[in-house]
Amino acid sequence: MNTLSTRRTRAVIVALAAGSLALTGCSGGSRSGKDDAQTDKDAASQSKVVPLGTAAQSNGPAAAVAGAQNGGTITVYQRDSYNHLDPAQMYVSDVGDLAKLIFRGLTTYTQDDKGNKTLVGDLATDAGKMSDGGKTWTYTLKDGIKFEDGTPITSKDIRHSIERMYAPFITEGPTYIQQWLSGDGTTYRKALPDGPYKGDHLPKSVLDTPDDKTVVFHFKVPQTQLPYALAMAGYSAVPDSAKDTKDSYDVAPVTSGPYKIASFKSGKSMALVKNPSWDPKTDPARHQYVDGYNISFNHQFSDSTKRLMADKGEDQTAISFTNAVEPTLTKQVLSDPSASKRLVQGYQPYVWQLNMNMDRIKDKRIRDAITYAMPSQQVVRIEGGSYGGEVAGGLLSPTVAGYEKGYDPYGKLKKPNGDPEKAKQLLKEAGKVGMKLVYAYANTEIRQKESVAIADGLTKAGFDVQKKEVDSSSWYQQMGKVDNGFDVYLTGWGQDWPDASTVIPPSYDGRIIADGASNYSHVRDPKISQEIDRIRQIPDVQKQTAEWQKLHHYIVEQVNPAAPVFFVKSLQLYGSKIGGIRYNTDTNYLDVNTLFVKK
């Protein structure tokens, strides 16, 4: 799990770097009296188990968008250029929207008007046929699916896409399926050290392609999450031909989605045009209303926000895939009569929590005291108020299946500014009043401000808080060290797909503790590890979710390794001539599948 964790960490770091920039400073607003920010009610659709769709639901074309018109080009303002175009290297949420436009995998999500997702077959005819209690999964490919050069996508290509992820040059992408097929940690790479490039393939007992249309996955233990994992951008199809140029594929991939790359100037711009080989009849989720996308990079959040607010010229047909509204401009955006109507918002999958180093704070009463003392509301305020985040009661995000609204064992929702009396009393019981607490924070403007509020809250509860600033660029490396020397520190985690199995095991399984691992609290609880193993064997996802919920309760109430602080929200602005806007609960940004340009 080590590599997985470091990669995951990296993904989180990048996402959080984006997030923290987004959240720098605060935003202001007219005292309108009513708060239009998202509430967890709006996320209800996100916290349900995503059902697996039927073959009928997996058929194209996708349901037409009301009022959609063809034609037009959309301008896209992005802050960061794309580091990777090879789908197997895509793991960071920033590329999710681009991947949706240009790549297809075996499965994907469709979304209804209420935001309810269904997992359906994309290249495959359905979400997958499970047999043998989850040990075997069979996918059949649709007819008429092609790469941009017109060659049909066959089961050989799918096998190739999976096998090439074993090659040494693939370092960034997801590792779930490789690990399920060939072994935990990095041991899976031994199964195919050179990938498929020297003629070797995974044995048929692991990954089989009996004919051109069928792919069969064989696992040693039941894997119920395969359809969800396959929907990740990282598992998109790559042709098994000379067009897979290994390392060089990262700048010139062969696309399969409704758009293909016309040009890409790294760090400057990218142009997408229609892919004529894409057949809408095969695709249950995507549309091709727009003629193309002109993406330009290096637009800071304040820049893209101001352009979209002004809404002049080509900005009227502009969006940003991932740039949020600059928090300091939120107030202006919301009080602007035009811009305030052009907003799309939703929950991001990240939960920020104050980890308590359980190697150093062994007494649960002290950990409870810290949890009670935490002034979460103050932190949310600094993060930009109700449009930037929301006080968290538990450690599962509203975007994860199994999230319970109002779950609040430590009274964080009732007393969002902390309960110093209760904390003080617990600390007294533990006999540790005045105990020294080393609190580390990343040395950025916003974390400095938060450190004042947090230190103030903990001091009120009777702790002797020692604040230590840590260089922000190496924050996760330093916190990931087993012997990091700190007592409490804030980290954020987001799911890979809306299932607790991508949240609880990486964060709270004691067996993965190692330098760089994402178990930042160093929870070493054998019961949690046993439960994780047991729940993973349950073949029914609904039952699994109920069990994850129970385990989540156990972790929060009986172990309490981390004080929940806040859930992250996103707020995006778009041009006035853009239609079909909605929030995508899979990519957690605006939905690129339904966009069109109004005439």
Add this chain to the structure above:
Amino acid sequence: MTSPSQTAAGKPDTPGLASKGLKKEKKGKGGELVGRSPGQLMWARFKRDRSGMICAIIVLAFFVIAALAPVIASLYGKNPYTLYGSDNPNLLDEFSYPAAPNGGISGDFWFGIEPGLGRDLFTNLLYGMRTSLGISLAVTILVVITGTIIGITAGYLGGKTDYWVGRLIDFLLAFPSQLTFVAFMPAVIAVFVAPGDETPTYIRVIALILVQWALGWMGLARLLRGQVMSLRERDFVEAARITGASPWRIITKELLPNVVTPILVQSTYMLPLFVTAEAGLSFMGVGIVDPTPDWGRLFKTAGQIYENDPTFLLFPGAAMVIFVLCFNLLGDSVRDAFDPKSGR
């Protein structure tokens, strides 16, 4: 008395023992013959300079207010550390900006409150000024003492000493002081602070003073060296040397009184410079850190939120402008008073 550098152009008499020469110069004015020291003369001239007097009073007021910050804060009933916004959620709106107009200015919070954390701006400014002025004053005193000693020594001794001091000054002048500080701070913390402890504020203050001092004295030293070099060849110094005065006596009794003007004028220019430099370091996040109030950090906060809460910039900004302007005008007036011929 005139500054020696001004005397080069054919002034026949040597100032000599200052009071005597000046007494002559002033003879006949005002009918009666009153002996006045250069200090008294300077004071008399300074008093006539209205802008100088006003500036002196304002500058003095700044120092008094800063020094009395805790007293004023206790009378006012607030302190700069309490997060009023969290104790009373109504003070801040949903975006964590002050709910009341004009940055939350009210009878309770005279200058408004800080967005985000909800601290009181008035006391933050008072304590921030105290931090900044205190550090700057300490730096100025150290720099003046060091610069004077080294400059006069180099100028008076000349030769090898002068050469090596000159090279040392060149060397130190080449350091960018702010960047040096950024690099210097982690080293200081590593040496003096235990890994499990917070860096105490006094370490930061001492480090700030040390770096600004170590990289701040060269200008004054070089200026004084030049002055002293021209002075030491003059007859009155020769005379003193011939009569057997010790170098110490010559430096303190003959040379030092003649370079008081540049020292005073330079220090009145330096102090506001150090105030802004200290504020600049805190602005960059390497000086004084939260929660210790600091003038520079108020600007940093204000810079981030000025689009939504311009009032926050008003008071710290106005205070800084007034302070620096007055201090510079005061410097001009002091120079004029000491040396009425210059700049006219």
